[in-house]
Amino acid sequence: MTEIKFSKEELIKIKEVYQGIMSYASIGLFFRSGEIIGDIIAQNADRENYFENVSEILKEKGWVENIEFGENEVKVKGSAEVHDSTAPTCHMLRGIIRKIYEKYYGTIVNVEEEKCESKGDPYCLFVISRMG
């Protein structure tokens, strides 16, 4: 598969274009884009060591520097989407995480980013809740 790399700076600038045009709606589009990426990552991950495998893929692809998967929460250091902001910014990663958990649990899950390095928190924290 051909892979295209974006630098973090390029990604942030592209996101700024979307945000500048569509305002809050861009958050939903980033989230859905992340879901597409997450779906493919989840499909390709080894089922036996699922979260270890997914973690390696995310690090290798540059989405995170480190990620810890728990039953109901995910801690991330060095998300590619982090930049100075007063609100959480890791919308694509939130979509990726959603699909990773949905594949694992086989049910719909909701993911909220409750802490974000963009706001000055020490790490990004995503809280998972099962809907089904």
Next chain:
Amino acid sequence: MYYALIKRDGTYVKGELPDYIEKEKFCIMCAAAFGAGTTAHKEFGDDVKEVIIKGEKLSVIIEPYEGKLLAVVGDREDMEKAKELVKS
């Protein structure tokens, strides 16, 4: 009359939409239409009260509602009805 209460990021909250409509997609399109319309209009230094998409048979009206967006497939009267339904 169909309607949907939508978060600003396009997340569906509640409403009544036909089964053949993919809710998630419809809501994000409404949020994107409102966001883009607002940005374009703000170029003239004015705030947006509503975004109307006029079709041959139907119209979609999107307006801000208590920190979210309310999208209605119908007319102004339907918008008022939808507000009542959202409150209940």
